[in-house]
Amino acid sequence: MLEVRNLTAAYGQHPALKDVSLTVGAGEIVVILGANGAGKSTLLRAISGICEGKVGGEVMLGGQLLSGHSSDEIVERGVALVPEGRGIFGDLTVKENLLLGAYPARARSDEAANLDRVLGLFPKLRERQGQVARTMSGGEQQMVAIGRAMMSAPDILMLDEPSLGLSPLLCKELFQNLAHVKDLGIGVLLVEQNAKQSLAIADRGYLLENTQIVHEDKADRLAKDPAVQKAYLGAT
Ligand code: ATP
Numbered sequence: 001m002l003e004v005r006n007l008t009a010a011y012g013q014h015p016a017l018k019d020v021s022l023t024v025g026a027g028e029i030v031v032i033l034g035a036n037g038a039g040k041s042t043l044l045r046a047i048s049g050i051c052e053g054k055v056g057g058e059v060m061l062g063g064q065l066l067s068g069h070s071s072d073e074i075v076e077r078g079v080a081l082v083p084e085g086r087g088i089f090g091d092l093t094v095k096e097n098l099l100l101g102a103y104p105a106r107a108r109s110d111e112a113a114n115l116d117r118v119l120g121l122f123p124k125l126r127e128r129q130g131q132v133a134r135t136m137s138g139g140e141q142q143m144v145a146i147g148r149a150m151m152s153a154p155d156i157l158m159l160d161e162p163s164l165g166l167s168p169l170l171c172k173e174l175f176q177n178l179a180h181v182k183d184l185g186i187g188v189l190l191v192e193q194n195a196k197q198s199l200a201i202a203d204r205g206y207l208l209e210n211t212q213i214v215h216e217d218k219a220d221r222l223a224k225d226p227a228v229q230k231a232y233l234g235a236t
Pocket residue numbers: 011015016034035036037038039040041042043052053
């Protein structure tokens with residue numbers, strides 16, 4: 001289980017996160033909803049050890065402290081991030097991109113089995129293994145990015161706005177894929193603007209407003225909450 005306790009982050013004098021506490025269990029999908037600039041990306045980056053600002057508080061995984069470790073060590077311990085904008089290598093093939101994700105020692109010995117698991121999750125990638133990544137559609141590139149993170153055999157998979165720029169059909173496919181990741185027993189921490197579809201697959205959610213968690217609940221209850229509907233689901 002991932003446990004974030006009283007996490008703070010600041011860029012110079014500018015606070016970006018204040019006292020954020022949350023948990024993500026094995027096989028649980030947790031969504032973070034928040035407006036632009038609320039601090040969502042900073043939260044994922046702070047957990048991953050790649051936040052450029054000053055970070056305080058504690059991040060634990062399975063009772064062990066992650067805070068203070070390098071970003072590589074955090075991946076090694078089982079937390080993978082799919083960053084906003086995907087960050088895949090366009091000139092490499094799909095398979096080469098996926099194999100790059102298998103760099104942590106925890107994943108190397110099971111590389112072939114992990115690759116098979118990822119290709120099972122994304123059958124489209126199995127068909128397109130030899131294709132140069134930049135020639136894939138946006139949705140397929142997002143699958144490559146998620147697949148690459150999955151190649152590190154994570155216990156927790158974090159995704160920063162994975163549905164950004166995808167067509168409604170590809171969005172639907174993406175969220176179905178994330179539900180399959182959950183079925184593998186992996187905990188998913190998802191930052192999303194697409195509140196409707198993310199709440200539909202999530203177990204729980206947190207509302208992050210202006211650097212702070214202001215509300216937490218089960219996903220089905222959040223979806224029915226009038227304040228959430230007004231702020232995130234387009235209700236008037
Ligand atoms: P969005 O949905 O627009 O991506 P967000 O909720 O992910 O927003 P963050 O990107 O975490 O928000 O940004 C939170 C605040 O921190 C913003 O005011 C932003 O300008 C600031 N910020 C983020 N990264 C940096 C940085 N590297 N240096 C300085 N300020 C930053």
